[in-house]
Amino acid sequence: MVPLGCRSENGVAIGDGQSHRKWHQYPAIPARIKPYRSDQRRVTVGVALLQSRPAAKMGISPSNQQPSIADVQPRTFWGHLRLESPRETLLYFASLALVAATVFIPRLPPLADYPQHLAVADVARRLIDPAAPEHALYSVSFFTYNGLFHFVVSRLGVVLPIEFAGRLVVAIALVGMGSAVLALLRSLGRPPVYAFLFVPALFSFSVAWGFINHSLCLFLGTTALVCIVHALVRPSIKLAIVTAVLGLVCAFAHVFATGVLCLLATAIAPELAWRHVSGARRAVRWRRAALRVVVALAPLLIGGIYDISVFLEQYDWNPDSYTDPALEGMSPPCWKKVVFFGTYVTGALWDKTDMVLVWLVVAVLVAIVIAGRQQRRRGEAPSGPAPVYGPLVALTVAYFVVPMVFIGTHLVFPRLAQVLLLTAIMVVPRLAGAVANQARRWAVGLALATGLNLCGHAVGHAIETNSASRVIDALPAGRRVSSVMYNAGGISFQLTSLVHVAAYYGTRQHGEWAYSFARFFSVPIHFDTPQPPWPKKGWEFRPRDYNARCNYARVYDVVVVGMPRRQKHASEEEVRSFIFKQDASIPSLIAHEGRFWAFDTAGIPADGTY
Numbered sequence: 001m002v003p004l005g006c007r008s009e010n011g012v013a014i015g016d017g018q019s020h021r022k023w024h025q026y027p028a029i030p031a032r033i034k035p036y037r038s039d040q041r042r043v044t045v046g047v048a049l050l051q052s053r054p055a056a057k058m059g060i061s062p063s064n065q066q067p068s069i070a071d072v073q074p075r076t077f078w079g080h081l082r083l084e085s086p087r088e089t090l091l092y093f094a095s096l097a098l099v100a101a102t103v104f105i106p107r108l109p110p111l112a113d114y115p116q117h118l119a120v121a122d123v124a125r126r127l128i129d130p131a132a133p134e135h136a137l138y139s140v141s142f143f144t145y146n147g148l149f150h151f152v153v154s155r156l157g158v159v160l161p162i163e164f165a166g167r168l169v170v171a172i173a174l175v176g177m178g179s180a181v182l183a184l185l186r187s188l189g190r191p192p193v194y195a196f197l198f199v200p201a202l203f204s205f206s207v208a209w210g211f212i213n214h215s216l217c218l219f220l221g222t223t224a225l226v227c228i229v230h231a232l233v234r235p236s237i238k239l240a241i242v243t244a245v246l247g248l249v250c251a252f253a254h255v256f257a258t259g260v261l262c263l264l265a266t267a268i269a270p271e272l273a274w275r276h277v278s279g280a281r282r283a284v285r286w287r288r289a290a291l292r293v294v295v296a297l298a299p300l301l302i303g304g305i306y307d308i309s310v311f312l313e314q315y316d317w318n319p320d321s322y323t324d325p326a327l328e329g330m331s332p333p334c335w336k337k338v339v340f341f342g343t344y345v346t347g348a349l350w351d352k353t354d355m356v357l358v359w360l361v362v363a364v365l366v367a368i369v370i371a372g373r374q375q376r377r378r379g380e381a382p383s384g385p386a387p388v389y390g391p392l393v394a395l396t397v398a399y400f401v402v403p404m405v406f407i408g409t410h411l412v413f414p415r416l417a418q419v420l421l422l423t424a425i426m427v428v429p430r431l432a433g434a435v436a437n438q439a440r441r442w443a444v445g446l447a448l449a450t451g452l453n454l455c456g457h458a459v460g461h462a463i464e465t466n467s468a469s470r471v472i473d474a475l476p477a478g479r480r481v482s483s484v485m486y487n488a489g490g491i492s493f494q495l496t497s498l499v500h501v502a503a504y505y506g507t508r509q510h511g512e513w514a515y516s517f518a519r520f521f522s523v524p525i526h527f528d529t530p531q532p533p534w535p536k537k538g539w540e541f542r543p544r545d546y547n548a549r550c551n552y553a554r555v556y557d558v559v560v561v562g563m564p565r566r567q568k569h570a571s572e573e574e575v576r577s578f579i580f581k582q583d584a585s586i587p588s589l590i591a592h593e594g595r596f597w598a599f600d601t602a603g604i605p606a607d608g609t610y
Contacts, residue, residue: 080183098451100171106462107469110493113210115503124154148253180222189385196443208348217253221261231296244299251303267394331403344417350494372429387427460492467594474591482514482556568595
């Protein structure tokens with residue numbers, strides 16, 4: 001039996017048989033409590049003492065007499081980035097580095113929309129020079145909620161090669177997100193080793209599709225959430241300032257991801273605030289908790305006001321851009337959102353191994369929950385702060401309610417799957433003994449397997465697409481380029497990572513490229529001159545619809561062709577006939593390597609169609 005007043009390392013009264021410690025290690029028994037020979041009477045008096053003292057003064061959560069998050073929160077910046085041992089810390093950041101290396105291995109990173117964002121950033125870089133000729137074609141306005149990547153890369157591009165600057169920012173977003181997840185778990189008093197279980201979701205659906213501003217915003221938003229968690233436990237002016245700055249930067253980066261941050265913060269705040277305030281009466285405690293919630297969340301209002309201001313301005317420009325008449329509200333049934341959850345978390349690799357790793361993470365989480373319940377029933381569960389369930393509930397509801405097409409934006413609800421997995425990791429119980437060691441080995445193994453798997457596929461992607469990069473380098477400068485890409489998704493990365501390959505021409509040769517994102521109000525670069533209307537049958541995603549005689553093809557008259565893999569050894573005559581049909585003899589060949597070709601189609605007659 002443990003003497004009254006004994007405390008565990010977390011400062012909480014214990015009675016689990018650890019009486020082997022020496023008496024002088026524990027605080028003295030209060031003078032008003034007399035020792036009793038009966039263990040039963042001693043426990044009774046101990047309970048009375050606990051009930052007579054304010055829980056907050058004893059370092060115990062007022063709600064459930066468990067160790068409070070305040071007792072275990074790191075007090076330093078670097079403390080948030082440490083795991084339970086130097087070896088685990090090294091392994092964790094090694095796995096993050098392997099994931100980030102994916103964007104450096106091939107010459108064309110396997111990110112679908114990334115080439116467009118990089119080309120827009122390069123235009124912004126060139127517009128820094130008042131004498132740049134691009135001023136005749138483009139204007140720039142960073143009053144937007146989809147512009148952080150373009151702003152940062154355009155400034156880094158002044159001192160670094162623009163393509164390296166773009167890769168560097170993507171890598172920072174990946175490593176930063178992994179670091180922020182670790183810091184969030186540490187701030188909530190959750191086992192830091194569980195951060196390994198998030199690594200298979202790091203190269204997410206959003207990253208693979210090249211939604212770079214969204215990914216940057218999730219990294220910064222998770223960091224802001226760490227500050228909010230600290231503010232709910234120990235409010236301070238410094239935390240409020242940092243939260244306000246991060247919230248504003250998030251609002252500048254991506255509006256939807258900022259909404260996800262606000263949802264998470266709103267879901268986590270009431271529960272944490274209630275745990276870390278006290279009051280003689282319930283009404284007093286409710287008022288104090290509400291005040292703490294307001295203090296912690298109020299700094300996010302600055303970013304919210306910014307995004308509303310941007311929306312009002314852009315809505316006046318074009319109200320139709322915020323709806324898709326044909327697809328608005330479209331969404332798969334809920335059962336498909338469950339069955340294809342692994343696809344919506346990642347879905348990047350052709351052989352589905354990334355999805356297998358995600359489902360293994362889900363299986364490990366379920367096994368941890370089952371093992372945790374068994375240990376609680378046997379009284380073997382280790383002590384520690386209770387998890388916060390609000391974010392899991394909120395993200396689960398959002399995942400099933402938000403459609404695929406929302407406010408004119410496509411591929412919306414899959415962006416929530418990665419965050420939903422994070423909220424599940426935040427609530428699984430801590431384990432003890434051999435089961436904990438087994439869970440630890442699984443978590444570390446899955447993280448390292450993810451990094452090695454992605455690097456291996458990046459090597460395969462480089463072998464497949466580096467020839468396309470060399471064809472782009474061979475194009476003449478100052479032209480207008482389009483692309484006709486069959487099998488735009490590779491045998492390593494299945495998404496259409498080559499569909500916007502013409503945008504690399506804009507970055508490297510400073511020409512114009514078809515289907516430019518500069519047409520969209522949400523990015524900071526806009527056309528100042530009228531542009532040809534997009535064709536009714538666009539060949540960006542449907543290469544078989546390419547019509548060399550239509551008006552759009554006549555404007556963008558240099559075309560990069562990616563032949564189907566089954567025709568990768570086709571002769572030049574076969575390629576000409578396959579792509580240009582009756583005009584096969586007119587285009588002149590510019591470059592060819594592997595299944596990639598480039599032609600100058602000037603001279604093909606226009607048929608006046610769109």
